[in-house]
Amino acid sequence: MNGVEMQKVLVADDDAVNREVLGELLKPEYTVLLARNGAQTLERAMRHLPDLVLLDVMMPDMDGYEVLRRLRADPLTAHISVIFISGLDRPEDEASGLKMGASDYITKPFNQTVVMARVALHLQVVRQRRMLERLANIDGLTELANRRRFDEVYELEWQRARRSGRPLSLALLDIDAFKQYNDRYAHPAGDRALRAVARLAAGATRRPGDLAARYGGEELVLLLPETGALEAAHLAAQLRDAVAALMIVHEASSVAQVLTVSVGGATLEPGSLETAPALFEAADTELYRAKQAGRHRVSWRDSGAAVPCARSLAP
Template sequence: MNVVEMQKVLVADDDAINREVLGELLKPEYTVLLARNGAQTLERATRHLPDLILLDVMMPDMDGYEVLRRLRADPETANISVIFISGLDRPEDEANGLKMGASDYIVKPFNQTVVMARVALHLQVVRQRRMLERLANIDGLTELANRRRFDEMYALEWQRARRSGRPLSLALLDIDAFKQFNDRYGHPAGDRALRSVARVAGAAMRRPGDLAARYGGEELLLLMPETDVGDALRVAEAVRESVAALNIAHEASSVAPLLTVSIGGATLVAADGDEQPSDLFEAADAQLYRAKQAGRNQVWWRGVEAP
């Protein structure tokens, strides 16, 4: 049975009674987070990435307008929906909040039924938007991330690795003799085999930052942030072994009577050097070429063959 994760709502209000009332109102249907001032709102928004923020305008340390401005300036929180809840009831106050990027504006004292209806409406929009974003980022055949999504995540993780000085690992996976497989068994069988390999690759990406993507044709990409050479090699080798363990017959292969993959990868620490994002990709591609030249069904990593 699939468990649907409850959407998260952050209630930000300096009035403890308002926080309590809104929190109790929302708890039966949503995961509720509470913040009592602007600084706490920004910290919890960044840490928890809620689906929606109910934001008081008048707070002593930092007003809601400034909080919203800072949320929109941070790429991590820029797209979080915000509903202002305010005692400022002039039309120009509401217009100002909406111009700044709020999704809605509710005047205090609020009606609980209206609050619940508007929260439900905006969270439905959030769900629909994320569904469309997901579809736009997914390869239709393998259900892995597509090239567009990979490019976005690769750029993000490259910059993160450069700031942190932590290693970034990338692997390219290619199904051995896949043209011969399609010629022998037909393209529908080839599609099924590719989906099976994709499931293995996707299952190996176990941490939130890891990403398996389809590069094109029968080639897949494995992006592993904060992963050193040893750990990346182990993941890649586990993928290679798991694909062989699928026992998909490939009698037309010159490598083995079963479907196999070749993997090339590289790990780079780019904190202080002049490396470019393309350098890691080119290094991984070079190792994939070496794995193929050495007989396929192998993992090579920056010139080192996996045990």
């Protein structure tokens, strides 16, 4: 695949022979996941977020129609393309599946050439759709995710954290005295400085679930799923130090003679009842505290503490 990540196909069929045949057929081209019943299909779809599901209609515990309904009802899996594979070959059966949101319908016994052709067609559509979505979700200046994309991902990750009981950390980063920087060195220089900080923020979010986004103006936001307060605050401090290490001259700053940033963060810990807006507001409050304390520092609040506590990480 020349270094390009292989697309994922989940094969869901209660018949072991069908699973094996389809799995071996698809493995040379795609990453293949297997499920033997409806519950396993939903669990693996949620955990792996495949690009396509080949879904048997008739399964003992939960039929394919119910699996599809549940996939469509969950925002995390609603976008996944589904092709029904079924021994039911009446036109009304096919129409029923398509009306429910299936992308295609293949009858058993299936022809392997037809299966491969239809899988390839639908995965091409998935690739094209994601390319368009990426263009619509990218900030033109920094090439980070834009605010619209952040809002979408934040809501999904907050819901996932509440369900899973795993922590979710959020950091707001603001370039210190950026107006003065633009006034002193002009906006093209300000754009270059912002892009440099954005590259560091993108590098700090290394895991697939992490997200760095431009929230507005000189403010960036980092979303760190399954990351506790100590780890997230440490990462934020490293990012703060990395920005200063760029040694971008800022003679108009009252903080330092180089460009610096302030970071405020908050963590949703297991058991917390905090809402998504409240968590964001907590991070914003910590950013304000970091600025009030002299800028070029990190202030972090852990909502899992019995009494929420703020920790300040100065350079």
